[in-house]
Amino acid sequence: MNLWLVLAVNSVTLGGLLFLLSAGFSLIFGLMKIPNLTHGSFFMLGAYLATSLIAHGVDFWTAAVVGGLLVAVFGGIVERLILRRLAGAELAQVLVTLGLSFMIADVCLMVWTGDPIRIATPSALRGATSVAGLGFPTYRLAISLIAVVFAVALWALLDRTRLGAMIRAGVDDPAMARVVGIRVSRLFTVVFCLGAWLAGFAGVIGGPILSVYPGLDGEMLPLALVVVILGGSGSLLGSLVGSFVVGFLYNFGQAMFPELAYVVLFLPMLIVLVVRPQGLFGRPAA
């Protein structure tokens, strides 16, 4: 039946967007052990910044990259000035990042008002593409493609470069990494900026589907949390698989059991937390 195919394809496209959102969250949490509750705000902030850039004549893709960069700079400042001082204090990190997310939301409300802002779909990707005789929004298919490209690029970065090796060393054993001469502190900033950039970029990429409005941050953060808890923090593969699992749970859950949509989404998270706290692809804590 068509409905199932539509849902399946849409699960993949939503999964793609969730991967862009959660890969950064996972990296940050995996390396720095910071449960970064401003991640949803980074997503929203990226999208808002892009709307302003686009309003000034910047094209969509440039706005996505630059919007992400601005968020990355902001993320770097937050990491250097605040989070750095709270290393190891998880409760403090939770509270600070939560507080920051409220502050960002207030500032966004002030700057961009409470009215939702629409981001136009890039003209080349408007309309529908036929898949198995059914029309699917081209832009959504493109998001899946972008996600795959990013997944490969991030994997190459982590697995094939010196920086990636350092990050992995930092994730596995920060103390030992320091001993062998890796500047873990600088690494933290780099990873935090990268994570923030990914979130901001994802916000812009998601814009043509979601538009931007107050509260978008709070809608996306739980999805990122579910993805990372399911997949396992610090694991790129975990984020990827987790994103698609959540994409499927979300689509089929809402279509088949609309009353239990959130149960379908969060129950697997609870089960994973109880049975396999490190997530499907995470490594157990030492």
Add this chain to the structure above:
Amino acid sequence: MATRIGRREFLAGTAGAMAVATLPAPAISQSKPVHIGLLTVKTGPLAAGGIHTGGNPAGTKTKTQELVERDHVDMIFGPLAAFELLAITDYAAQAKMPILSLAAAEDMTQRRPNPYFVRASATSSQNMHPLADYAAKELKFKRVITIADDFAFGHEQMAGFQRVFEDAGGRVVKKLWPPLVTPDYTPYLAQISGVDAVVQGFAGSNPLKFMKQYQDQGLKLPVLGGGPAGDEALLKSYGDEAVGMISVSAYTGDLDTPSNKRFIDGIVRDYGNIPGLYAAGLYINGMVAEAALEKTGGKTDDREAFIRALRAVALVDTPRGPFSFDHFGNVVGTFYIRRCERKGDKLVNTTIKTYPKVSQFWTYDEKWFLAQPVYSRDYPPLKS
């Protein structure tokens, strides 16, 4: 003078916002200035209304107590969300505090009336009754699917639509209820087919997201929408996906009256934005308060007399046209069916039919109406 209340000089707060505005007492009176408390939401998906309180009943109640006991306001404007209103109604009735609200909860002026309550906007279904009449009689639609936020406002709107639409011979074949927070509507859109039209009752920023995804999904069926869906304040955020959408509202930007022109010009001048339903609602509340105060000579000490004066207000030239109140304090007024059109680089609503003197009971007998269960998610039930 009433526009002063529309100003966003609210105390900051994530849970809720409130403000106290002072109306200069009418010239005829020598009495003390009148204080009005304003309850509103500034966060969450509903923040687009521009006048909201965070969706937090407990917070709303605390703020209300502050307004009543600390600021000694004479009346309260707001809140917007039904559950917030329900959280404060008993307390406010006890304190004999007049509330001029934009919240649409049906039973506030039906089965659970509060004698100190005045609603110049509309109940949830008051909009939808005429829209359903129009859909069945003028557009000749036979079968529709409804989709709305899964909370009381959505439920009541769609139930009202269903009753009138089915009494006119139509049939609601499916009702879809996405949660208030739903980033992606595709799982619901995938279930839409085999009908003449789709009726959407989304509020806040959700109508925008819904219409965009509706178009992306390649759906071409006509869309009918409630007040918030086609709100003038939201039009600037829409693209071509909204063109052709037919919506119903208690307020329409194209109403050609001197007072509506004054209202729009004033808001555009002061805030640079085209006002919509919510701004108009507050402005009209201001007009109602002003008219009542003129009658009482600016006095509010006698709460019974003041509330009588408020409910006796009948105005002709307002931004929403002529209206008066029924004995529950709910508006009896004009409702407008509009089609969204592109004019130059802007979207505008063009009124295509006017329903004057619409009561919250539509054409039904009040006693019969009140004897039925309140509109809800499952009432009226779908016919199998």
